[in-house]
Amino acid sequence: MESRTKTAGLIIIGNEILSGRTQDTNTAHIAKRLEEIGVRLLEVRIIPDVSDTIIGTVRHFRDHFDYVFTTGGIGPTHDDKTAEAVAKAFNVELLKNQNAYRTLVEHYGDESQMNDGRVKMTFIPEGAGLIDNPVSAAPGFIIGNVYVMAGVPKIMQGMLNNIIPTLEGGDIIMSRQIIINQPESAVAETLAKIEKNFMGVDVGSYPRYKDGAPEVTIIIRSTDEDMVEQAYQSLLKSLSLNG
């Protein structure tokens, strides 16, 4: 069986994440939705609303990943610089998009409601396709392999719902997990042996503290379901647990 690996990079644009004022939740949401269709999120960069940084990061990512997603910076205010920066990254003009304009006029009731901020949100890079925004109407857009979404989680999730069915996925990763109440250092050697003994299986361990006591979640992953099951049974045996 030929394996197909599809990769993605995510660019989170916004000073509010970098100042710690806003807790990013978009990364985890996007990562999970991509994993469901076999797309691996390989890198996330959180960058400020600075045009040159956005341009450089978009150019780097579009050359390194099958899909690039951005969130944030496409709103109505002066500090929303993503659309203009993405246009520059692709060396195209930022133009008033008539479909986007009509959508916003309809959303706000009539043309008299179209202040400068709202008109700004209808400017889209030349040649880009629109991504429908089911929450607040102002669209995201697709240019090349770059998907530009809003930063507000509810709007981003609505846009992502429209994007996911259009993506070509890859091999789905199967997994099984075990949680044990021991410090990670007590099982490190066992885990290394399992990974070595089962080709193509990835064994991850994720320690945390629960009510002050150490706990480790062990996750066995592979695109080959049989291998996952064999490694899982072998791990149970090594840990002297019953499945």
Added chain:
Amino acid sequence: MESRTKTAGLIIIGNEILSGRTQDTNTAHIAKRLEEIGVRLLEVRIIPDVSDTIIGTVRHFRDHFDYVFTTGGIGPTHDDKTAEAVAKAFNVELLKNQNAYRTLVEHYGDESQMNDGRVKMTFIPEGAGLIDNPVSAAPGFIIGNVYVMAGVPKIMQGMLNNIIPTLEGGDIIMSRQIIINQPESAVAETLAKIEKNFMGVDVGSYPRYKDGAPEVTIIIRSTDEDMVEQAYQSLLKSLSLNG
């Protein structure tokens, strides 16, 4: 008054964040602690446990920021590759550190408890200083301007408590905020005017949905407290609110 700006970059190392299994909370915590001492977090990269990626990212960041922080990948298991990769990034050896070893022997009770995974955590890049771990003993380390911490939030926070007092901070950013129950697009022009009228003042707006209704938090920021207050009063007037 001469302004002092200190900058930081953060590297989050771990497949569990990129798969969406674990919600990153370290970014917001570190960002807030740094802001308190006037250090600006300018970029965050979330990368997998892949040596070459860690090496490249550490080298890039140490040249671009005053301080570099990393979290994750210094545990006892085979997939913890940060210490070795950071040593390579600095072209130094990874050596068994006697202070770290004694600390772990003491923590686990006696030397018979020092399995391979625990010994692994005592290997530190040559020339690095140790960062005390008040939770589970295995230390982080400092090499050049790079601070290498654990990924588990409770441990990372304990290490950061030991780091913060040793950093030279910069000018503290003062801020005031207003929350309004309007869509962001209704106030975009007002905000742009305020930023234009008050030199050195940054006006950020952060929309979200609360109980289904749009809400915007407007934050006025500057290292000059008087300017923040003047811009704040001007904004209140423009929005026709009372302070």
